[in-house]
Amino acid sequence: MSALLELSDVSASYGPVQALFGVSLRLDEGKVLALMGRNGMGKTTTIRCISRLLPHRGGSIRLRGKDLGGLNAPRVARLGLGLVPEGRRCFAPLTVAENLTVAARLGPWDIARVVALFPRLGERMGQVSRTLSGGEQQMLAIGRALMTNPSLLILDEATEGLAPVVRQEIWAGVRQLKAEGLSILVVDKSLKELETVADSAVVLERGQSVWSGPLSDLTPEMTDRWLGV
Amino acid sequence: MTMNREFIINIMIFGLLIAVGIGAHLAGQGFTVTLATKVAILGLAGVGLNLALGYGGLVSFGHAAFFGIGGYAAGVLASHAANGDPLMFGFGGSNQMLVIWPVAMLAAGFAALMIGALSLRTSGVYFIMVTLAFAQMIYYFAISWPRYGGEDGLSFYVRNAFPGMNTLKPIEYFTICASLLGLALVFSGLVTQSRFGLALQSIRQNPQRATAVGIRATPVRLTTFVISAMITALAGALYADLNRFVSPSMFSWHMSGEIMVFVILGGVGRLCGPIAGAAMFILLEHLLGKVSDHWQALLGLMLLGIVLFAPGGLIGLITKGLDALRKEKADV
Numbered sequence: 001m002s003a004l005l006e007l008s009d010v011s012a013s014y015g016p017v018q019a020l021f022g023v024s025l026r027l028d029e030g031k032v033l034a035l036m037g038r039n040g041m042g043k044t045t046t047i048r049c050i051s052r053l054l055p056h057r058g059g060s061i062r063l064r065g066k067d068l069g070g071l072n073a074p075r076v077a078r079l080g081l082g083l084v085p086e087g088r089r090c091f092a093p094l095t096v097a098e099n100l101t102v103a104a105r106l107g108p109w110d111i112a113r114v115v116a117l118f119p120r121l122g123e124r125m126g127q128v129s130r131t132l133s134g135g136e137q138q139m140l141a142i143g144r145a146l147m148t149n150p151s152l153l154i155l156d157e158a159t160e161g162l163a164p165v166v167r168q169e170i171w172a173g174v175r176q177l178k179a180e181g182l183s184i185l186v187v188d189k190s191l192k193e194l195e196t197v198a199d200s201a202v203v204l205e206r207g208q209s210v211w212s213g214p215l216s217d218l219t220p221e222m223t224d225r226w227l228g229v
Numbered sequence: 230m231t232m233n234r235e236f237i238i239n240i241m242i243f244g245l246l247i248a249v250g251i252g253a254h255l256a257g258q259g260f261t262v263t264l265a266t267k268v269a270i271l272g273l274a275g276v277g278l279n280l281a282l283g284y285g286g287l288v289s290f291g292h293a294a295f296f297g298i299g300g301y302a303a304g305v306l307a308s309h310a311a312n313g314d315p316l317m318f319g320f321g322g323s324n325q326m327l328v329i330w331p332v333a334m335l336a337a338g339f340a341a342l343m344i345g346a347l348s349l350r351t352s353g354v355y356f357i358m359v360t361l362a363f364a365q366m367i368y369y370f371a372i373s374w375p376r377y378g379g380e381d382g383l384s385f386y387v388r389n390a391f392p393g394m395n396t397l398k399p400i401e402y403f404t405i406c407a408s409l410l411g412l413a414l415v416f417s418g419l420v421t422q423s424r425f426g427l428a429l430q431s432i433r434q435n436p437q438r439a440t441a442v443g444i445r446a447t448p449v450r451l452t453t454f455v456i457s458a459m460i461t462a463l464a465g466a467l468y469a470d471l472n473r474f475v476s477p478s479m480f481s482w483h484m485s486g487e488i489m490v491f492v493i494l495g496g497v498g499r500l501c502g503p504i505a506g507a508a509m510f511i512l513l514e515h516l517l518g519k520v521s522d523h524w525q526a527l528l529g530l531m532l533l534g535i536v537l538f539a540p541g542g543l544i545g546l547i548t549k550g551l552d553a554l555r556k557e558k559a560d561v
Contacts, residue, residue, distance in 0.1 A: 144442060145442070
């Protein structure tokens with residue numbers, strides 16, 4: 001199977017402070033990969049490097065074999081990377097419809113399909129996104145990323161801080177996306193939910209990938225040591 | 230719902246300006262027609278800046294450069310046409326507004342492309358300073374340009390011509406200016422509601438988030454800056470014709486500040502905000518200017534009040550007032 005996304009020994013820094021010391025991972029077409037680790041271990045930094053919001057210092061990042069080094073964030077997004085950033089980042093003054101329209105690019109995903117995935121958004125189309133509930137904003141952030149018609153969807157803590165019922169709704173959406181064959185890189189703390197959706201996982205510890213494999217191979221000792229669960 | 234309400238307010242404000250112009254003409258108040266024309270022209274300059282400042286978050290403190298370029302385009306072309314002295318390549322200038330406006334807009338657009346390409350590499354206070362620096366450079370250039378009057382400016386004695394109209398008649402010139410303002414408002418409204426406009430507003434809200442969905446911030450901002458400058462230049466050309474005089478003061482930072490005041494007073498990012506702001510400014514200047522030379526002190530207090538207590542400007546206040554009225558009616 002061909003690799004959609006491949007990171008080899010990626011390192012990155014925030015100014016003089018090095019945050020990643022060698023992250024490697026591989027995500028195949030149509031698969032879901034969970035990126036795991038405790039807070040501050042480099043998950044979001046890895047995602048920022050993949051989406052080129054933070055340039056990596058060493059190693060390589062390849063999307064469908066194309067080296068992303070030297071490309072800017074909009075170019076990477078246009079290559080097919082849809083990012084749902086941490087913290088439900090919608091464009092607050094714009095309406096739901098405007099948030100979706102602004103990201104739209106040609107492809108199978110359109111507003112009707114996003115609404116079919118998250119029917120709640122259909123009832124809120126004309127509403128300014130800052131007035132949505134947290135869960136609705138998260139659905140909108142996922143919908144906006146889908147409107148870019150990505151070949152790879154990255155979800156960074158998509159269900160953090162949401163009510164259990166809303167989390168279920170979002171996980172159901174993610175499972176549906178997986179069933180439709182979309183490749184997904186997901187960061188989340190809920191091991192229970194990740195087990196239902198992820199084909200494999202990579203664990204980060206102090207900015208390094210320390211383990212990778214099917215989630216079912218994670219032993220209680222490993223989860224205790226690396227995930228603090 | 231909000232859009233509809235604001236749309237009605239916009240129509241009311243523009244309609245009020247037209248009504249004042251026509252009403253004053255019917256009442257034989259030529260001076261008031263000229264004041265309404267001045268509001269339309271300065272409002273148009275504000276509509277231009279509002280695109281960059283209100284929708285794009287680009288706090289340009291150098292829009293006087295484009296206002297002045299528009300003005301000087303009108304003045305220079307008109308003076309060459311009047312003197313019969315060729316301007317360049319055998320082109321002898323023009324006193325036709327339909328020639329002057331595109332020249333003014335293209336010249337300002339080109340200047341904005343150059344200024345924007347450099348200044349958009351910076352942000353925040355540095356962007357403000359770079360745009361101001363460019364405007365001041367052009368200001369000092371105009372002062373030291375004796376060919377076109379230098380510090381004394383340049384007078385042209387007959388207002389430029391528009392086919393089928395007598396531009397010297399206040400009401401006819403008002404009609405031209407108000408029509409252009411109306412067109413600029415429609416254009417500005419269409420731009421801000423288009424996908425381009427949404428991208429612009431997304432970038433203003435969070436540039437990094439916008440780039441993550443594939444929006445290229447710099448080209449969008451630069452295009453907006455150029456369009457904004459071209460609209461402001463058109464206002465400059467009209468202003469030159471209104472006064473039949475251009476001077477380096479059109480380029481000065483005071484002018485940039487005034488255009489910004491129109492936008493802030495009326496409501497940043499509100500379509501008709503600059504018209505409301507310009508109208509308030511002209512009204513204060515006219516009414517209080519008779520009482521004291523220091524009328525701008527009151528303007529300063531008003532501006533302070535708006536910034537502190539009504540960030541939506543005059544349009545925001547009107548919207549809030551209408552909301553309160555509706556709520557009161559509903560309660561009864």
